[in-house]
Amino acid sequence: xxxxxxxxxxxxxxxxxxxxxxxxxxxxxxxxxxxxxxxxxxxxxxxxxxxxxxxxxxxxxxxxxxxxxxxxxxxxxxxxxxxxxxxxxxxxxxxxxxxxxxxxxxxxxxxxxxxxxxxxxxxxxxxxxxxxxxxxxxxxxxxxxxxxxxxxxxxxxxxxxxxxxxxxxxxxxxxxxxxxxxxxxxxxxxxxxxxxxxxxxxxxxxxxxxxxxxxxxxxxxxxxxxxxxxxxxxxxxxxxxxxxxxxxxxxxxxxxxxxxxxxxxxxxxxxxxxxxxxxxxxxxxxxxxxxxxxxxxxxxxxxxxxxxxxxxxxxxxxxxxxxxxxxxxxxxxxxxxxxxxxxxxxxxxxxx
Amino acid sequence: xxxxxxxxxxxxxxxxxxxxxxxxxxxxxxxxxxxxxxxxxxxxxxxxxxxxxxxxxxxxxxxxxxxxxxxxxxxxxxxxxxxxxxxxxxxxxxxxxxxxxxxxxxxxxxxxxxxxxxxxxxxxxxxxxxxxxxxxxxxxxxxxxxxxxxxxxxxxxxxxxxxxxxxxxxxxxxxxxxxxxxxxxxxxxxxxxxxxxxxxxxxxxxxxxxxxxxxxxxxxxxxxxxxxxxxxxxxxxxxxxxxxxxxxxxxxxxxxxxxxxxxxxxxxxxxxxxxxxxxxxxxxxxxxxxxxxxxxxxxxxxxxxxxxxxxxxxxxxxxxxxxxxxxxxxxxxxxxxxxxxxxxxxxxxxxxxxxxxxxxxxxxxxxxxxxxxxxxxxxxxxxxxxxxxxxxxxxxxxxxxxxxxxxxxxxxxxxxxxxxxx
Numbered sequence: 107x108x109x110x111x112x113x114x115x116x117x118x119x120x121x122x123x124x125x126x127x128x129x130x131x132x133x134x135x136x137x138x139x140x141x142x143x144x145x146x147x148x149x150x151x152x153x154x155x156x157x158x159x160x161x162x163x164x165x166x167x168x169x170x171x172x173x174x175x176x177x178x179x180x181x182x183x184x185x186x187x188x189x190x191x192x193x194x195x196x197x198x199x200x201x202x203x204x205x206x207x208x209x210x211x212x213x214x215x216x217x218x219x220x221x222x223x224x225x226x227x228x229x230x231x232x233x234x235x236x237x238x239x240x241x242x243x244x245x246x247x248x249x250x251x252x253x254x255x256x257x258x259x260x261x262x263x264x265x266x267x268x269x270x271x272x273x274x275x276x277x278x279x280x281x282x283x284x285x286x287x288x289x290x291x292x293x294x295x296x297x298x299x300x301x302x303x304x305x306x307x308x309x310x311x312x313x314x315x316x317x318x319x320x321x322x323x324x325x326x327x328x329x330x331x332x333x334x335x336x337x338x339x340x341x342x343x344x345x346x347x348x349x350x351x352x353x354x355x356x357x358x359x360x361x362x363x364x365x366x367x368x369x370x371x372x373x374x375x376x377x378x379x380x381x382x383x384x385x386x387x388x389x390x391x392x393x394x395x396x397x398x399x400x401x402x403x404x405x406x407x408x409x410x411x412x413x414x415x416x417x418x419x420x421x422x423x424x425x426x427x428x429x430x431x432x433x434x435x436x437x438x439x440x441x442x443x444x445x446x447x448x449x450x451x452x453x454x455x456x457x458x
Numbered sequence: 459x460x461x462x463x464x465x466x467x468x469x470x471x472x473x474x475x476x477x478x479x480x481x482x483x484x485x486x487x488x489x490x491x492x493x494x495x496x497x498x499x500x501x502x503x504x505x506x507x508x509x510x511x512x513x514x515x516x517x518x519x520x521x522x523x524x525x526x527x528x529x530x531x532x533x534x535x536x537x538x539x540x541x542x543x544x545x546x547x548x549x550x551x552x553x554x555x556x557x558x559x560x561x562x563x564x565x566x567x568x569x570x571x572x573x574x575x576x577x578x579x580x581x582x583x584x585x586x587x588x589x590x591x592x593x594x595x596x597x598x599x600x601x602x603x604x605x606x607x608x609x610x611x612x613x614x615x616x617x618x619x620x621x622x623x624x625x626x627x628x629x630x631x632x633x634x635x636x637x638x639x640x641x642x643x644x645x646x647x648x649x650x651x652x653x654x655x656x657x658x659x660x661x662x663x664x665x666x667x668x669x670x671x672x673x674x675x676x677x678x679x680x681x682x683x684x685x686x687x688x689x690x691x692x693x694x695x696x697x698x699x700x701x702x703x704x705x706x707x708x709x710x711x712x713x714x715x716x717x718x719x720x721x722x723x724x725x726x727x728x729x730x731x732x733x734x735x736x737x738x739x740x741x742x743x744x745x746x747x748x749x750x751x752x753x754x755x756x757x758x759x760x761x762x763x764x765x766x767x768x769x770x771x772x773x774x775x776x777x778x779x780x781x782x783x784x785x786x787x788x789x790x791x792x793x794x795x796x797x798x799x800x801x802x803x804x805x806x807x808x809x810x811x812x813x814x815x816x817x818x819x820x821x822x823x824x825x826x827x828x829x830x831x832x833x834x835x836x837x838x839x840x841x842x843x844x845x846x847x848x849x850x851x852x853x854x855x856x857x858x859x860x861x862x863x864x865x866x867x868x869x870x871x872x873x874x875x876x877x878x879x880x
Contacts, residue, residue: 159685218722273776303548303712305773310758312772330686333758336765356762373762374690378742385697386719388690392655436704 119190120147121291121324122209126359127184129170131165131177138396142186142348144435145423147320148292151316153325153358155339157332159373161393163348164328168294172211173201188292207237210285214297216277220269224455226253227265230284252283256313275306279313286317293317294326299334311337332375341429346369347394347404350423354430364432364441366448373449387449390453403435411436411444479484499539502674502706503560508533508569510552510559514781529555531730532569534807539673542700542707544721544738546714548777552730553710557676560708561595562586573674588786589619594667598679600659604651610637610662611647617669636665641695657688663694668699676708682717693720695879714757718742723813726750729780729788733808736814744823746816751823787819795820 129141141163148154156164160358169175173193186193193201198443205211206245213219221229230252231245240248246265253261256279269277278298285293295314299307315338318325327338335356342359344352344367352365352444363369373387391408400406413435421433436444510530516519530552537543546581547554558564560571562578570579578589597603604613614633623629640661651659659682667675677696681689693716699705711717717724717738724741726734726749734747745751755771773792778784784791790800799819807817810824 159687275776303777304714304756305548305752306776307758308770308772309774311758312770331758332686332760333765336760336762337758360760360762370687374687375717375760376690376693376713376720376756377760378715378754379761379764380741382719385694387691388694389687390691392657392688393685 118149120149120152120187121189122146122148122326123185123187124167124171125185125187127167127186128182129166129175130181131341132179132181133397136397139348139399140396141170142399144345144348146350146353148324148326150291151318151322151324153327153338153340155327155329155335155342156345157329157335157342158345159330161347161391161396162163162345164345165296167345168211168296168326168328172205172209172294174211181226200201203237206233206289206290207288208290208292209292210288210293211294211296211324212278212281212285212298214282214300216274216301220277222269225266225268226280230265230280230287233284234287249283252287253280256280256283257309258283273306274301274302277311278302278306278310282310282313282317286321286323289321290323292324292326294328296328297330298327300329307334314338332360332371344371347399348396349404349420349433350431351405351433352431353423354426354432358396358426358428362426362430363445363449364430364438365405365434366411366428366436366444367405369448370408370444383450403433411440411450469802499541499706501536502539503537504572505560506534506570506572508556508559508565508571509567510555511567525781528730528783531783533727533730533732534569535725535732535735537674537706537708539706540704541722542709542720544724545710545719545727546710546712546717546724547727548712548753549694550729550777550780552725552780553727556727557595557678557708561593561676562589563595576722587621591670592672593674593676594670594672594678596660596663596667596675596680599654599683600663601651603663603684604659604666606651609648609650610654613651613662614666614669617666619672623670632669639668639699640665641691650778655688656684657691660684660692664692664699665697668703671703671786672705674706674708676710678710679712680709682711682713683875689716696720714742714754726753729777729783731788731817733789733818734814734816735807736816737812740812740814744814744826746810746814746821746823747789747818748793748795748820748822750816752792787817795822 124146126142126143127144128139131138133142135222144163144167146154146167155165158164166175171193173196182194184194188204193204196204196345220226220336227246229250230249231242234240234245234248235242250261250265258276260281264272269280272280282298298314299310302310311334314325317323327335329335333438339356341355342353343350344359344365346367352359352368353361354362359368360372363372367389370387370389374389376386389408394400394404394407400417402415402417402419403409403421407414409416415435421435423431423433426432426438434441507531509532511526512529514525514527516524528633533556536545545557547553559566562571562581566579570577572578573589573593576589578586581589590805611633614636615629617628618632622726624632627709633647636643637646642658642661642665646654649843651662654662664680669730680696683694684692696707697720700707707720709717709720721738724736724738725732726747728749734741734745734750734783736746741750742754745754752773756773759765759768771794775792778788780789784801786802787793787796787800787805790796793800797820803819806820809815810821
């Protein structure tokens with residue numbers, strides 16, 4: 107991977123600029139703050155990885171950007187600027203013209219995101235014809251072209267198949283073909299490989315990388331797998347309980363992680379590229395309920411390095427340096443000391 | 459939660475892990491121990507030529523069998539007391555079916571399963587009952603495997619009542635004990651499953667499996683449905699329980715990192731067949747079967763530099779249909795080393811020393827020393843030919859894995875290397 111990895115020119119106007127986005131849902135039990143003040147930027151041709159556990163708000167953030175949340179109990183605050191226009195203020199028609207041509211999205215489950223009663227080709231053609239005024243035949247030809255481009259063998263015949271005639275990996279390829287059919291600037295991939303086997307995952311990641319390099323599409327990659335972001339992302343945002351707790355380039359997050367939650371994530375993976383630790387550094391406890399978030403840091407309950415300040419006020423996203431942001435009250439010096447022992451607790455055992 | 463007990467008999471579980479502990483590549487000689495330390499335990503389970511076909515029927519009134527799904531095809535394996543056998547493979551490779559055959563949740567099409575010296579493949583339901591006490595399962599989906607209408611207390615006491623383990627008070631005491639054992643509070647006894655999170659539910663599933671003091675637990679993807687941070691908790695719990703209760707595990711997962719972490723030995727399945735069996739660490743250092751090599755190579759590495767540097771083998775296409783499996787070696791249509799013979803003859807599982815078996819006409823990595831060195835599973839293998847234990851310092855750039863303290867120690871310096879923005 108050459109090119110703008112790990113750095114890239116983060117100058118000029120971002121393609122997508124999410125400013126202090128808040129999404130909450132009114133429920134019987136109270137207000138669920140699913141997204142609580144998220145700010146993100148995405149530049150042209152860049153790949154942004156968003157990592158976090160289920161319920162951390164990573165999908166809701168991006169669904170809100172696409173304006174795909176139609177729940178009447180949802181409330182949105184903040185701005186989502188796409189090429190300078192605030193998507194939050196657009197009417198449904200204007201939004202529809204942006205979806206597909208400007209920003210498009212693929213989802214985790216390729217089994218349920220395709221309509222089972224229509225042929226694959228007609229589902230792709232439908233999208234093309236919704237945005238471009240082309241003949242049915244031209245749309246069909248384009249669909250075949252796209253299927254071939256995403257690596258479906260015998261595309262000219264498979265175009266008339268139904269979704270159930272495809273395997274999981276192939277269906278995800280169809281979803282990707284559909285998503286890039288109108289040459290979007292931004293492709294949002296929400297856990298695109300979670301439902302797939304590792305060998306198929308490798309195929310899909312390779313395809314995403316190819317699309318990004320060939321067409322310069324900016325990609326937002328939502329995942330819980332640190333391995334996937336290490337492979338594909340230029341920058342990474344780590345989310346926890348509706349907030350971004352750390353954000354930086356791929357190298358910064360992996361080699362200079364600042365937030366104890368990021369340490370926990372890195373420590374709890376059973377990795378193939380390192381000697382096997384005796385125990386995994388699990389994060390104790392479980393994610394907090396979004397109904398009753400603490401006044402201070404949401405991670406405090408599970409954090410081994412908690413101190414008074416953590417309970418009093420939520421940490422702000424501070425600049426560590428450059429564009430590396432981090433939301434933790436610990437002093438940078440303390441962090442350096444604590445980090446290694448948190449990620450690799452067995453090191454303490456060895457020292458003794 | 460008391461790892462201090464790691465020295466207790468089922469040393470099979472603790473020995474290999476300490477051998478590869480991050481204290482650099484200290485003792486390559488002990489690293490070869492897993493195969494021998496597994497031998498400590500007596501033979502607990504032996505599966506011979508286990509085959510399971512599912513019929514596909516067609517027709518309205520007279521249902522004729524038109525084809526068969528070859529889910530598990532002539533699988534033989536042995537399991538020793540105290541060890542953990544990992545079972546990996548892609549979805550549809552038959553690993554879950556095999557597990558259920560071993561637990562006799564499915565009747566076998568042919569073959570036999572000998573558990574504690576008794577052939578359980580032909581036992582009736584009634585005769586199976588005492589076996590069930592010794593052999594329990596933990597399932598993947600913590601949401602579907604607990605009855606939503608029963609309280610936790612009932613879920614855990616049912617097996618005790620069915621097998622008549624004590625009176626009400628004794629059962630109640632045992633249930634509380636079980637909850638504590640898996641790290642839940644005994645006060646949760648009156649709650650329903652929906653009141654728990656996924657990780658807690660999986661703990662209940664584990665407690666239920668432990669209720670009757672089994673010797674063997676078959677865990678079918680026990681952590682796949684859980685979030686990363688919770689996953690590590692459950693893996694550590696299973697680890698601790700094994701030490702405390704001298705359990706034997708068959709651990710099924712598709713996450714190769716998890717399998718490596720928990721297993722002493724690993725069996726790799728492809729389309730109903732076992733294609734490779736090996737001591738855990740050896741499998742990752744020296745895969746012999748091309749499928750294993752590809753599988754390891756497909757795992758994303760959570761380290762940007764290593765991830766960029768390595769060349770991935772990406773398998774083309776999908777797993778073929780198990781209804782009409784390919785001729786000869788079942789992997790040959792996707793194999794990059796395949797030749798004519800692969801399509802014609804099925805390779806037998808051959809022994810490559812140290813308990814490492816593989817079924818391939820073109821075995822890989824035979825030039826590598828059997829003793830694992832610190833070479834990455836997919837790193838350019840042929841370069842590291844020296845059979846002498848590689849000195850840790852001489853680890854060439856090709857060896858992608860560095861001793862842990864170094865690798866992170868440098869990064870911890872805070873200096874993010876050169877290609878920084880501005």
